[in-house]
Amino acid sequence: MVVLASGCRDAFLQQKREATMLVELLCLLVFSVRLAHYAKVIPRDKFWKDPKNICIIVVLLLTLTDMIIYGGLKAANCYSVRWSRVLRPLLLINVTEGRQLRRAFRSIRNALPEISYVFVLFIFSVLIFSLMALKLLSKRDLKTIEGTPYFTNYLEIVFELYVLVTTANSPDVMMPAYNKSSVFAIFFILYILINTYIFMSVFLAVVFNNYKKYLKEEIQQLVRAKRHKMVRAFGVLQEQKEGGQPVVSHENWNKLVRQVRPDISNAHKELLWRVCDDDNQGFIGKVAFVQLADLLNIEVITLKSRPHPLESIIPNLYQSGPSRLLCRVVQHWGFVIAFDLIILVNAVFIGLDEENPLISNSEWFFLAIYVLEILLKLYVFEPRAFFSKHSFWNWFDTIVVFAALIATIINSALKSSGGYTSRQVLDIVFILRVLRLIRVVDRIERFRAIINTLIRIGPAILTFGQLILVVYYIFAMVGMELFKNKVKFYEDLSNPESTYCGNPLLKGSTFAQLGYCKNNFNNVVSSFILLLELTVVNQWHDILLHKHPPMLTAVTHKSALIFFVLFHVLVVIIIINIFVAFVLEAFFVEY
Amino acid sequence: MVVLASGCRDAFLQQKREATMLVELLCLLVFSVRLAHYAKVIPRDKFWKDPKNICIIVVLLLTLTDMIIYGGLKAANCYSVRWSRVLRPLLLINVTEGRQLRRAFRSIRNALPEISYVFVLFIFSVLIFSLMALKLLSKRDLKTIEGTPYFTNYLEIVFELYVLVTTANSPDVMMPAYNKSSVFAIFFILYILINTYIFMSVFLAVVFNNYKKYLKEEIQQLVRAKRHKMVRAFGVLQEQKEGGQPVVSHENWNKLVRQVRPDISNAHKELLWRVCDDDNQGFIGKVAFVQLADLLNIEVITLKSRPHPLESIIPNLYQSGPSRLLCRVVQHWGFVIAFDLIILVNAVFIGLDEENPLISNSEWFFLAIYVLEILLKLYVFEPRAFFSKHSFWNWFDTIVVFAALIATIINSALKSSGGYTSRQVLDIVFILRVLRLIRVVDRIERFRAIINTLIRIGPAILTFGQLILVVYYIFAMVGMELFKNKVKFYEDLSNPESTYCGNPLLKGSTFAQLGYCKNNFNNVVSSFILLLELTVVNQWHDILLHKHPPMLTAVTHKSALIFFVLFHVLVVIIIINIFVAFVLEAFFVEY
Numbered sequence A, B: 001m002v003v004l005a006s007g008c009r010d011a012f013l014q015q016k017r018e019a020t021m022l023v024e025l026l027c028l029l030v031f032s033v034r035l036a037h038y039a040k041v042i043p044r045d046k047f048w049k050d051p052k053n054i055c056i057i058v059v060l061l062l063t064l065t066d067m068i069i070y071g072g073l074k075a076a077n078c079y080s081v082r083w084s085r086v087l088r089p090l091l092l093i094n095v096t097e098g099r100q101l102r103r104a105f106r107s108i109r110n111a112l113p114e115i116s117y118v119f120v121l122f123i124f125s126v127l128i129f130s131l132m133a134l135k136l137l138s139k140r141d142l143k144t145i146e147g148t149p150y151f152t153n154y155l156e157i158v159f160e161l162y163v164l165v166t167t168a169n170s171p172d173v174m175m176p177a178y179n180k181s182s183v184f185a186i187f188f189i190l191y192i193l194i195n196t197y198i199f200m201s202v203f204l205a206v207v208f209n210n211y212k213k214y215l216k217e218e219i220q221q222l223v224r225a226k227r228h229k230m231v232r233a234f235g236v237l238q239e240q241k242e243g244g245q246p247v248v249s250h251e252n253w254n255k256l257v258r259q260v261r262p263d264i265s266n267a268h269k270e271l272l273w274r275v276c277d278d279d280n281q282g283f284i285g286k287v288a289f290v291q292l293a294d295l296l297n298i299e300v301i302t303l304k305s306r307p308h309p310l311e312s313i314i315p316n317l318y319q320s321g322p323s324r325l326l327c328r329v330v331q332h333w334g335f336v337i338a339f340d341l342i343i344l345v346n347a348v349f350i351g352l353d354e355e356n357p358l359i360s361n362s363e364w365f366f367l368a369i370y371v372l373e374i375l376l377k378l379y380v381f382e383p384r385a386f387f388s389k390h391s392f393w394n395w396f397d398t399i400v401v402f403a404a405l406i407a408t409i410i411n412s413a414l415k416s417s418g419g420y421t422s423r424q425v426l427d428i429v430f431i432l433r434v435l436r437l438i439r440v441v442d443r444i445e446r447f448r449a450i451i452n453t454l455i456r457i458g459p460a461i462l463t464f465g466q467l468i469l470v471v472y473y474i475f476a477m478v479g480m481e482l483f484k485n486k487v488k489f490y491e492d493l494s495n496p497e498s499t500y501c502g503n504p505l506l507k508g509s510t511f512a513q514l515g516y517c518k519n520n521f522n523n524v525v526s527s528f529i530l531l532l533e534l535t536v537v538n539q540w541h542d543i544l545l546h547k548h549p550p551m552l553t554a555v556t557h558k559s560a561l562i563f564f565v566l567f568h569v570l571v572v573i574i575i576i577n578i579f580v581a582f583v584l585e586a587f588f589v590e591y
C-alpha cells in the first residue's frame, strides 16, 4: 500500500516537474526569438558590442545546459540542483524594458565602494565591542533566560551584537548583564549609540551622497548624448541658406515632428514652431533646432474654458434661476464641508457592527449621497475638465463610488437570492467603503501637497519594487534550495505535526509555539513573505534561531546564517537606504 | 516587633526624605544667589525683559511652593506628589550655559508645525488601515497565539498597527491572518510600505528640511547681530582722521584685542593687524574693523619646525650614524605595518583564555612593545609637535597604553600580595587592552576621514545628549510618579517573589518570564534605562503589555499607554530624526 501510494506521488511529482520544464522551455524560446529578431534589426557589430545581448545569450545557454543536466540526473534518480534559476532575473534586467531597473542597479554598484569603507569600519567596531563584551562578561557565570551560558563564545557574541544593531534582540540581549549590575547598561548604551544610531546614519549619508552624485552625472551624460544626436539630426536635415548659415526649413521640421510625435495636435505643433522660430523667419538655425527634443517633452495642458454641454442642449433650463442657485450651492465651501461631515459620519457607521440592519441599510443612503455628489458636480463643472488627466481625485472618487455601488448591488443580490453572502464580494465592498474615506484629506491644502508628492514619486517607487523583487527572487531561489521543506505548515491545526511544524527537531521550540510555521521557504510566495519579514528586521533572529533549541541550527547547519547576514547587508543596509535617500531627495525637491 | 520594624523603616524613609529636601533647598539657594548676582550686573529693564530670567524665577517660586505643600502634607501623613520635579530641567535650560541646549529646543519647536501636518496624515493613514483591518478580519473568528480574539476591537487594532510602524510586533501581528490565508499578507505589506518606510522617510525629510532652514536663518541672524555690535564698538573707538573718514588707531585696536583675548600671543596679534591694515597705514577703517570678530575666531596653528630637544642636549649622539638609522627605521612605512601586525596578534591573544599563564604573561610583552613604540616616536619626533592639540591619536595612544600599564601593575600587585584579584581593576585592564586595538583604523586614509568626521561632530552629539537627558528626565519623573514600585526587581533570584516581579498580577506573565523585572520606574537609573529601551523601540509593546495578562493593564490603567505613545512621538519620531538629520548634514558637509 505504502509503496503504491509513494509510487503514485512520485508519478505526480514527475508530471508536475515535466510541466514546469515545458513552461520554462517555452520562455527560453520566446527570449531566443526576441533576441534573434533584435539581431536582425540592429547592425551586426553593434549587436555583439552590447554587453546586454551577450549576457542574455550566456544566460539562455546556461539555463539550457542546466535543464539538460537536471533532466538527465533526475532520469537517473540522482540528486540535482536547478542552479540556473538564480540567473533568471538577469534576463529580466537585460531586456530593453529594464532600463529603469538597470539604472537602479548601477546606482547600487556605484555606491558600493564608498559603502564598503564604512561597512569595514562598522564591522571593526562590532568586533571590538564583542571582544570587550567577551572579556567583561564571559567569566561572570551569567546565564541567559534559557539557562545557557551568557556571552562566552566570541562568534556568538559577534552575531548577537550584530543583531542588536538592528535592535531586534533589544533588550533581551542586555538583560542578564543588566540584572547583574546596572553598570553594564553603559556598555550596551554606547554600543547602540555608536553602531545603531551613528553608523546607520552614516550609511544613509554615504548612500545619499553617492545617489545624488551619480544621478547628476547620469543626467549630464544623458543631456550630452541627446545634444549630440540632435546635432547629427540637424546635419541630415540642414539646407544652405543665402546667409551662409545652415538652417532647417519649417516644412522639414513639420515632417520630422509628425514622424516623431504623431499624437500632438496642429495647434500644439504651431506653438512649438513659434517658440523655435521666434523671429518668424520661416526657418531655424542649429541652436533652435537642438532644443526641439526638450520642447517635445514639455507637457502642454490645454485649458479650454469650454461651456457646459447642457448649456447648448437645454440652454433655457440650465440658465434658469434655480439652476444657477444649484451651481452656486455646489461651488460654495459649505458644500465641501457638508460632505466632509457626511464622510466622518460614514466612517463611524463603517466602524459599527454590520449585523445591525440599521447600519447595513445606511450604506444605501451613503452610496446615494455620494452618487448624487458626483452627479451634481458633473452638472456644474464641464465633464471633460472634471475628468481631465490631471484630476486624480475626481477619477479616484468616481471609480471608488461606482465600484462600491456595483459591488454592493451584487452582494445584496446574492444575499436576497439565497441568503448567501460571498466573503470575497463582501471584502471588496468593505475595502471600497473604507477607501471612500480617504477623499477627506484632499480638502486641506497642506495635505494635498504631501499626497501629491507621494503620488508623483509613485512610478519611481515601482522601479524600486522591481529591484527588490529581483533581489528577493534570487534569495528566494537560493533559500528554497537550502531550506525547502525543513519547516512545514499545516492548514489543519488539529494535525499533531502542526505543533512542531512537521519537524521533530522543533518539538517544544518557541518558533513553533509562536505559530511561525508558515515562515518557510517551501514555495515562492511564502519565501517572499519571509524575506519581507527579514527586511522589516524585527524578530529576524527569532525567525531564524529561536532558542530552545536554536531553530536554524536544528534544521540545517549553522553556516546558513551567512545567507541571512548577506541578505541583511544587501537589502536593509544598501537597498532600503537607497530607497530612503530617494524619498528624501524627492521631498527636498518637490515639497 | 513588626510595628517596631515598620516604625524604624518609616523613620529611615523620613530621614532620607529630609536629606533630599535639604539638598534641594541648597540647590534652590544656589540658583537664587546666581540670579540675584546677575540682576545686579545687568540693567534692571534688560533683566526683566529676558524671558529666561522670568522663567527661572517662576520655577524657583513654584518649586518652593511645592516643597512647602509636600512637607505639610507629609507631616499630616497625606498622599502628595512632588510635581515640581518635572520643572527642574527648565532651570538647566535657562541658565547662560544652556545656549546650545536652547538652540536644540528651538529647532524642535520650529520643526513642529511642519511635522504636525505629516503626523496628522500619518495618523489618518493608520486609522484608515485599522478600519479596513477591522472590516476584513474581525468576523473571521481568528485567534491570536494566546487564544484571545484577533483584531476585533477597533482601538486595539489601532494600537497594534501603530506598534507595527515601529516594526516591534512584526511578524507576530500578521501571523494569525497570514496563517488563515496568504492574501492577507498583502494588507500588511502595503501597511508597512506606506507607514513604516514612506511616512517615516517623509518625517525625516521634513525634519531635515526644517533643520537646515532654521539653521541658516539662525546663522544669518547671528552674523547680523555680530555686525551690528561691531559697528557700535567702532562708534565708541573711532577717531576723526584728516581725510574725514572715521578710523581706529593701531594703539586702540591693540588695547581692545588685549582686553578681549588676553591669551593670544604678540606674534598672532601682529598677524591679525597686518591682515586688517593691509595698506600699512597705521589705522583701519570701519570695514576692516568689523571683520575683527571673525579674525579672532580663526584658529592659528603655529607650525614651528623646532629642532628635537635632544639635538641640543646630546648633539653628537643624536646626530650619530646609529641614531640616524633608528630615525629612518621609525619613519619607515614598514615600522607602521609591523606594529599593525603586532596589534592583530595582540587581538587574538586578548580573545584567548586568560587563565593560560602564557596568555596572561604575554600582556607584559605587548605592554613593553607599546611603551617602546611611544618612546621611539618621542625620540624621533619633536615632543611638543607629537603632543600638539590636534594630534588626537597620539594622545589617545599614550593615555591608553600608560593607563593599561598602571592598571596591569596594580592588578598583578594585588594578585601577588594575596592571590586576590579585584574584579574592577581587571575590568579596567580589559577595557584598556581592547581600546588599544582601535589604533589600527587610523593607519588607513579613508577610515581616518570617517573617524575624524565622527570626532568632529562629537561635541554636537553631546548637545543632543543633553537634550535627550532633559526629555528623559521629565518622562522619568512622570513615570516614577505613575508606575513606581508596580514592578519590583529582586537581586536575590531565589526569592519566590522574583518570579513574578513582586506583583501577584504578573504571575505567569511573559514579562516576568523574560526576566524584565528590572525594566521599571522605581529609581532614576532604571527609569532612564527603560526609556532608552523604549527609544530603541524593539519589544516596547512587550515591555509595556506583554500578553497573558497584558502587563501594563495588569499593573495600572490602560490610559497609561498615552504616556508611552507620547514618548514615542516626541523621542523617536522627532528627536531621533533631528539627530539623524544632524549626522547626515555633518557628513554632507565634511566628508
Ligand code: NA
Pocket: A166, A167, A168, A537, A538, A539, B166, B167, B168, B537, B538, B539
Ligand atoms: Na525592531
